[in-house]
Amino acid sequence: MAGEFETRVRRALRNTLWAAAAFVLWWAVAPPGQRRWAAGLAVGALVGVYYLYSAARQARQAAAAALGNPRLRPGFAAVSRISAVLLMVFVLYRHPEWASLPAAVAAVWIGPALALADHLLASKRKS
Numbered sequence: 001m002a003g004e005f006e007t008r009v010r011r012a013l014r015n016t017l018w019a020a021a022a023f024v025l026w027w028a029v030a031p032p033g034q035r036r037w038a039a040g041l042a043v044g045a046l047v048g049v050y051y052l053y054s055a056a057r058q059a060r061q062a063a064a065a066a067l068g069n070p071r072l073r074p075g076f077a078a079v080s081r082i083s084a085v086l087l088m089v090f091v092l093y094r095h096p097e098w099a100s101l102p103a104a105v106a107a108v109w110i111g112p113a114l115a116l117a118d119h120l121l122a123s124k125r126k127s
Contacts, residue, residue, distance in 0.1 A: 004122075005056075005059070005060075008115060008118050008119065008122070009052070009053075009056040009115065011114075011118060012052055012111055012112075012114045012115035012118060013049060013052055013053060013111065015111075015114050016045055016048055016049050016052060016110055016111035016114060017045075017049060019045050019107075019110055020042055020045035020046050020049065023038050023039075023041040023042035023045055023107070024038075024042045026038040026041075026042075027039050027042055036096075036097070036098075036099055036100045036103075037100045037103045039098065039099035039100070040092070040099035040100030040101065040102070040103030040104040040107065041100075041103045041104070041106075041107040042099075042107075043088060043092070043099050043104045043107070044088070044103060044104035044105060044106065044107025044108045044110070045107045045108075045110050045111070047084055047085060047088050047104070047107075047108050048107060048108040048109065048110050048111040048112070049111055050081070050084050051081050051084065051085065051108060051111060051112065052111035052112060052115060054077050054080060054081045054084075055077070055081065055112070057077060058075075058077035058078065061075070061077075085105075085108055088104055088108075089101065089104075089105065092104055
């Protein structure tokens with residue numbers, strides 16, 4: 001049985017993937033003036049999925065290490081998350097015709113924002 005943390009992470013990942021799918025569909029039907037924004041939002045949301053997955057994995061590894069499992073230690077997860085975001089920024093800065101950089105940077109935080117909102121709502125329900 002999955003714990004509360006796993007349930008919240010899965011919910012945030014699922015909702016972020018749905019948002020990314022919606023942005024891809026928007027890109028497919030958008031007029032030419034809006035396609036760069038839709039592509040930026042889709043790319044950013046997908047990088048955000050990786051960001052959220054990696055952060056959750058690092059939290060699980062840190063918990064395992066704190067509970068005394070010396071084989072599972074947090075590694076370079078934070079470095080890989082930052083690298084993914086920087087790679088996206090560098091590519092979109094070099095090729096601005098592909099997607100909107102501000103939209104992509106904003107969309108990276110959709111997943112973590114959904115996870116935070118889910119946590120705050122659950123905390124409010126408990127109290």
